[in-house]
Each structure stands twice: as structure tokens, then as C-alpha cells.
Amino acid sequence: MQQLEPTYDKKLECKVCKKSFTTKKLRSRFVKVSSYDTDFCPSYSAEGMNPLYYHIHTCPHCGFSESEDFSPYFPPGALELIKLKVADVWKPHDYSRERSITDAISTYKLAVYCGTLKKEKHLILAGLYMRLAWMYRSLKNTEQEQRFMKLAIKEYLESYMADDFRGSPVSETRLFYLVGELSKRTQQIEQAIKYFSKVIEKRSQEPKLIEMAREQWYEMRAEQKSAVN
Template sequence: MKNLFSELEQLGLSKLEDIQIYNQDEEEEKYYQELRMKEADLIYAKSYTCPVCENGFKSKVVKTGKARLVGTDTDLRPKYNYVDSIKYDVVVCPRCGYAAMNRFFDNIISTQKKWIRENISVNFKGLKENDDIYDYEEALKRYKLALINAVVKKSKLSEKAYTCLKITWLLRGQQEAIRKKDDPYIKVLQKQELEFAQKAYQGFHQGFTKESFPICGMDEMTLTYLIGELARRTGDNEESLKWLSKVIVSTSASERLKDRARHVRDLIKIAEKAKAEEEKNS
């Protein structure tokens, strides 16, 4: 390729062939800035009243009907264009520290409020919202605060499990947002994702027989499928196949859900076949 500055050599300015008009850092910043602008267009500040301290505040949420769904992961994580909606599903009172996902935020009784005040609010230093969007670090902080709140107020197993599941989705989204796929931080995030997937699996597995359906908006067959998929993701293929088979032979499960279960079952077979071949050749 021709040196863009070759005409300047006659002026005594040589060795300019490696000069780049835009360095990589500037290109990266431009790329992320464009994404931030697109994401900011899809969210707005919604008003809330804290059920613990009655403080009025605003929290960012995704505009209804604005984000376009482009796919769903095997563990039911939704994926949208230009925005990771998962980042905006936790509401945090900036004054007392009470936090929960949207579906659970107002579902709190007086005893639980007392526990929050005594164990969270008394030490909480406040939360400021300065940016127009939540980055992944901020979103993770909010989710972990919601999880601590769920533990303190002795929430149902399903609420804690669902919060852990959303954290796994968030960590996966953070990995996907990293452009350099050889970045060592991805492995750190993968390890954290697995840890929270294990917690989600444990909670849903225990809550399956202890709670009434629907659980976190899921009917029995949907949760059965999800438990099977979480078992696979956490390395328990045998248990996964047991749960998936319940979906496949069910008379109440939709064909779409059955297709999902068959797909995950096939993923297990492919992985086990590849593992057997590897062991055979080693």
C-alpha cells in the first residue's frame, strides 16, 4: 500500500510509512462511544418509591418496545440490538441501599424491611448515578447488592436463584462486549459466570419442589428445561438429560420448548462424543 505521506519525503520528512492517522485506542473509543449513544437512546429514567425508606428516586430502564430481540441463548438469556437489557433490571434505592430486580422490588413485608434497615441501610454509603448508561461493572455491582438484599430479607430460593442467573447472563454479556477475544480478563469472567450458574442451578433445583408455580414467571416445564440446561452448563450431563427428557416427553410442554430441549440434548451428545474421541487419541 502506498505511503499516505510519501509526498512529504521531498520536504525532508521521511520514514512516515508506518504513521497511522487514527491509533487503535482512538478507534476503540470511537467504537464504544457509538455503542453508548445507541444504548442511551433505548433507556430512560423511571420514577420509583422505595418500599423500605419511602424515598423517591429514579432508576434507568429499557424503553418498552424499543429494543429489538435478536436471539435467545440456550439458558433463555435474551439478546437485543444495541443494549443488554439485563443491565437495567435491578432497582436500587440510592438512600437506604434496598435493591431487587424489578419483579421483586415492591414485594417486601414489614419484617423484611426491618432486616434491610438493620443490616443494609445502617452501613450503606449511598449510590450516585452520573452516567447516561450503566456499564457492566456498575450493573454487576447493582445485581450483587440485590443478591445481598435477597439473602438478608430471607427471600425465596427462586428469587436468589433468578438473581444469580441474571448475573451469569450479565457476565456473559460482558465477555461478548470485549472486542479482543484473547483478553485474559475473559477467562476471569468465564470462571465467575460458572460460579453463579452453579448457584442458580442449586437454587432452582431446591426451589422446584418447595415453591408453587409459576416461579419467576416460568411454568413448570420452562423451569424444568432451564434446570436441565443449567445442569449441562455446570458439567452435570447425566442430571441434565434427566430434566430435559421430562420436557421432551411432556404432554403440556410446547413444541418450541421441546425443540429447545432436544437441541440441548444434542449438544450433550456432541460434547460427549468429542470427549470420547479425545480420550481415545490421547
């Protein structure tokens, strides 16, 4: 009996150049999460069995990169801008094979660039920056992890201001929690306390998030008091 491979090929058509290509995906049965960090960064039991590596689809022909979260809609002028800034300067590179973490990081950066040119929702860009921060965390590259967490905070706050998270799996409570958690991790303590307080005040249908926020809030308040004494 033939052994099942952890990855399989998914056929896609590029929305920019209209050419076909394949991208790898991980079969869910091979994905086993061993733990989560407080910002929901998953740790996987098996080395290399990380579905985040394959979250981005990068066209080998023109370089256009997106995730399944991207909108199919291109605002006026966006397609032409992507062709000019991405496709016209693209040096052919194929990300359709099994990816290393370095490959994955490259695809996310391409997706951020394409998403920015395409004027994707702030919530989508925030998610890309978050995943970049997680990957740099696994590489123990604190400088880059901090950089991308700060970019994620900015986009989450923009998402809240623009109200573009509505109708997504990210509730207002979860958005506030993420801003609080990432603010804490980037040493923006007053901002972290402010957004954890907002979570606690919400009294929403997400008791686990409220409990996590309360724990973080008490921890930071205790640290502030001990620093003063």
C-alpha cells in the first residue's frame, strides 16, 4: 500500500497573469499542535509540519502572492500597479515545492507587498505581519519579531478604525486582546493595559479571552507596583 505524503499539490490560476500553477498544502492529519503562546502562535509537534509555511500562494510566473483570505476584488488601478511593481520586475522563482522557513518568510513578505498594492483589508495585513512575527520567533530573531509585531498592532488598530474586521472570524473582543497582547510583548505597557481593560469590560461571549486578558492585566499591574516600591 502506498504511503500517504504529508503534502499535496493544489492547482490554482493566478489572478494577475491568469497562468496555472500548483502550490503545496499540508494534509490536516499530519498537523499536530503541541501548544499555543498567549498571542495564539502555534507550536507543532513535528518539525517541518507547519501549515503556516504553505499559507501563501505565490505565482512562479509573475510573483503575485496572496492567501485564501485575500479578496478576489481588485480596486481600480490595482491590477496595473501589481503588474508594474511586481510582475514586471519578477525574477522567476518557484515556491511550489516543500518550503523551508526562509522560503515561507519570503512568500509572506511578497504577500504583504501585493496586499498593500491591492489595498487589502487592514485585518488581512495584520494577520500576515503576525505570522511573520511568529516565524521570526521560532528562529529566535527578536529584532525582526518585534518589528513585525509592531506592524501587526498598527494594522489591527487601523482595522478597528476602518471597521474592516466586521464579518470576519476576528471579533472586536479578540482584536482588542491581540492589540493588548502584542503591545505587552513590544513593551508598550500602558497601551497593553488599556486594551486588556477593554476586553475585560466587554463581557462578551468569549470567556476564555476575558480570562486571559484579566491574567495579563493583573500581572502587568503587579509588575508596575513592584517597580514603584
